[in-house]
Amino acid sequence: MIKKIAFIALLISTTSSFAQHFRTYDWEKNPKLHEINKEEQKESSIAILKKHIVEYVSNVISPEPKLYETEHTIIRVNDDNGIAQHNTVYIPMYEVRKVVNIKARTISPSGKVVLLNQDNIKEVSNVEEYGDFKIFAIEGVELNSEIEVLYTVEKNYEIYGSQTLQANYKVKEAQFLFITGKLESNVKAYRTLETFEEVKINGDNAQLLTIKDIPGMVEEEYATPKANNIAVVYQCFTEGQNITQNMFWTNVSNNVGRQFFPETIVSQATEDVNKIVEGKTDLTNFKKAALVDIFIKSNYTIVKNNNQELSDLNYILTNRSSSDYGILKVYGQYLKALDVEFEIVITANRFLTKFDPEFFVPGMLRDFLIYIPSEKKYIAPDRFEGRIGEAPFNILGNYGLFISSDFEHYFSKIIQEDPDYSRIRRDMNISFNNDFESVKIEQDQDYYGHWSETSRAVLSLSTEQGITEYKDYLTGSGIEDKEILSYEAFNTDMNQLEYNIPFKVKTTISSEELLEDAGDSYIFQIGLVIGTQSELYQETERINPIEMIYPNRYNYEIIVNIPEGYSVEGLESLIIDKSYVARNGEKTAKFESNYKLEKNKIVITIEEYYKTHEFDLNRYEEFREVINAASDFNKAAILFKAVE
């Protein structure tokens, strides 16, 4: 009897394996060009179809299901750029067990069909850190033809995965078909109102998401377009298994915790730590962490290759080379040895991924930070130009998984503790030489926070030309005939032991072009002294939520010395007041400039700030006005007139 049941079970499984969807899924036998409208014809390219099939199939031989992924795209190419974007195809072989099939064809406007010659599929191996690829060029592409690619690969079983459905070109129809049969699974879509529909594929349970007319993702300023694409994440478990999201996170916390919170300190680490603190016993947690960060970044190299040993603590300590993951073990050793309490944060670059605490996919767990709770400060181990401080700007605002030394975890949005962390203070003293032949500008500036970090990194690491360009920026960009009379920078070392020590720069420049001779008077283009400010354009509807690089603040005081025998006119162009008031009534962004006349001086003050890096998309116009106020100030000009 038992034998019989086993036999039946086997029979069922084999039948269901014959019914694998990818085996019967195919493209049209007799393809024809699809209809597209006039607007679509103007685009470089559009996708007629972008279909992804993820199929988990129970496997009789092993408890792990088989995993097949099918990609089917039909792209219309309307110009050379469209052709160039789509006429080469790269199929990643990462985790691919077997290529089931690859085919491609071009349908020309005249209806001619050119099939890909299979001999022209080439292999490239170990490309940078992306692994192997199968690559081919599409054959027979003409303007206004359609490129159709269909392939299926069998992959090593993975519980989870993700797929982006949006592209930088319009997609007329995107489909995500998730076939899991009797296996337990979860699937979730981001940034779409469409929902999954339960369907049966050859009798198997499946879920289908269909989205029509997805606009092409556009690059916008103050935005994270790559992270804003419509996308899908999924999980499919082995037979009889069902894992909650919390179980996943707990599992990660335990695994990570065990690796990075050491029970014992190895002897090499003790030796290093002695070198790091040089016998000092009265160090604050901040100083200890800063010293550790500086030591690691001056002695270790982060490597991206397949060497497994780069995650082994002893190997790392000896070779001073590590994977971006392994280096956390070194931080763990040093900080523990110095008795500094810390947490490990796993998160993602907000420009690429929005971290979702409610759905576990390892693809979101890309970046590691170390958090020092007593100081509310972060260390970014893989940013060799950064030192302990506020969260790195590319992480700011994303959620993170925080793991403490007892391996407990919690989620938190990664925020900047001090909204004024990144700020510029700038004092200028402006005078005129030789009866308005030239203008002399003495500047004294302090750059804090991310500004100081960038300034130090560029001046320490950039090429000669990069450094020259940066000095141009520091002394006032856009003044074409500018002559730098003096330049002196302070606190330029990337290694700083105190929190938020400013990078300082004192300069003197002169220019003739800021002055214009206007008969008996002189026009002074004062607006240009603050450097070229770019204008934020928006002719089409804004798509992406507003995210700045980081909150920041500018405080300028500009003193203009009025030469004897002259009066001044046109000061009203110096008064600008634009602000953004958040829903809670708080003024979160502002540009305000004003002036006072004090005897023979004009004292101009500018205050501009962005207290947060996120602004409401519905209030884009107000935000834009604040941003553009600085470029309005660029146009300010005043007139010096001889007193009769």
Add this chain to the structure above:
Amino acid sequence: MSKYFFFFLLVPFLCISQDFSDDDYIYLKRHEHIKISLSDDKFDIVQNITEQGKFISSKNLYYANESIGYSSFSEIKDIEAFTYIPSTDKRIEVDYIETKQEFDNMIFYSDDEYKSFIFPAVAKGAETHLNYKRIIKEPRFLGGFNFAIHVPTKSAQLSVEFPKNVEIGYVEFNTESIKLEFKKEETATSNIYTWNAYDTDGYEGEDDSEAAMYYLPHMLLYIKSYETNDKKVNILNDLSDLYKWYVSLIDQVDTDSLENVYKITDEITSSLDSKEDKAKAIFEWVQNNINYIAFGDGYGGFIPTGAASTCETRYGDCKAMSNLLYEMLNHVDIEAYRTWIGSRNKPYSYYKVPTTSVDDHMITAAIIENDTIFLDATDSYVPFGMPSAFIQTKEALMGIDDKNFKIIKVPIQKSSQSKTTITSNITLENSTVKVSEKRALQGYDKVEFVSDYIYKKDSKTEEEYLNTTLALGNNKTNYTNISKTNFDNKGIPLILEYDLDIDSYTRNIGNKIYINLNIDRSLSNSDVEIKDRKYSKKIDYQFERDFTTNFQIPEGYYASYIPDEISFEDPNYGFKISYARNGSVITQSKSIYIKTLSVKKDGFENWNRFIKSLRKAYKKSIILEQI
């Protein structure tokens, strides 16, 4: 006592040596020894490379990354690499080396690979040591040696050891900037040539300058010939040997199944009479229908794909496209030749070095009514009759037949061929400047506009794209009614028309209005930073721009001031801006010309005078006052 001894030894050393203490990483030593052996007419060539670097600071540990590239014509063997820490006398071996395939956006598929590894435990003071062998499989690719690279080198040495019956050729480039010592030695059977350079500076590229090889002191080496049984066998003795080798590769081009190629050729030329029209039709067909995709694959990197295949797949690299043109043109009896050429990135001449280092590109040359026309279809937008901009001035090696070849220099295309005419009509309405403008772009000016528009516009709207590329007026300029004519039609000027509204452009001060008619400020920020600049300024093509701007004085006003004429004239570049009054209209005429492809270092001051004078002229405003 020993201290003093040390001191004396040190002094002369310091006198001749730079300390490079401002650098983060330097090479103490970069030595390359090439050993050439010959037996039974077969060469055995091994390069032995020895490098020793030092970290002066720990600011940039990135220098620990090492990669050794090689193609299918060479092989890397016996890599020995380690870090040495002088302070502790410790040696830490490199224990992990990966082989990776080259991959970049420019070349779709290449079989080039590299060995990649990291020097361990580097920090301030650490030394990196590297030895390896490179086996050279093709005797025509002996290569070269750079005496200076991106970081300073204390001792750079190239030596070549070769049997006495072998003759080698060597050519130095840019070595006048360094002190290069040369020494000849011989053993019983071999000659050894050695070149030494000490304390060479690190070289960094600069924007708008010529490619690095125009400046880097380096050497190209090649095998000229060898003698065997009293017979001289040439490898690359002179240019005819290089050509002979190219012919042997061209003989391998697949010339089968050309029926479809001929059919298409006949279809597009049958209604045309003149050779020029036919050649133009063929060239444009290839430009429009074959998509450029670059391949680099062993000898496939030298042998063009057959024309039938290129025509079927509709893609190809420069060799494939030039070979297809060659077949199509010859099919309709137009004299056409396969042609090898170096781009402007290559500083070499075939006459000076008869090796493959000279060229990196292939085109087709057609002779029509005694004119040689250089056809490069990899540039999809260049008009028939003009070569692609990046091969101007370069030697074209035209393969006439199996034995004969010809070298012709690709002429510089005159500035008048890339002339853009701009006509603008400006009015003033309630302090907003209104402009209607028409631009007619030709030659390379058009090529650049069209290709940037197609490939760089991305998701920007047309308004935003023009605003950022033309940068007219100020950053409040608003574009409407944009139209483009003859965008796809290569031979005739592209007409670009639009209207502009420019807010906050005029300055109203007191009772005067200041208006500047230079809404286009071409070249205003192209002065050269002379102080730190090392290399000459490269210009992609010669051009002219002619502006005519008509300004309608608003009613109730008169022009109380009109700027004087300003000009700057040099044979190579210059401008002239003048104003004329005609009733209530002021017409500004502005012409700018660039008639050179390069500004040398000693010409920078004059160039900057030109730009400064141009900027001064751009600043001049008209002053309007109420009547």
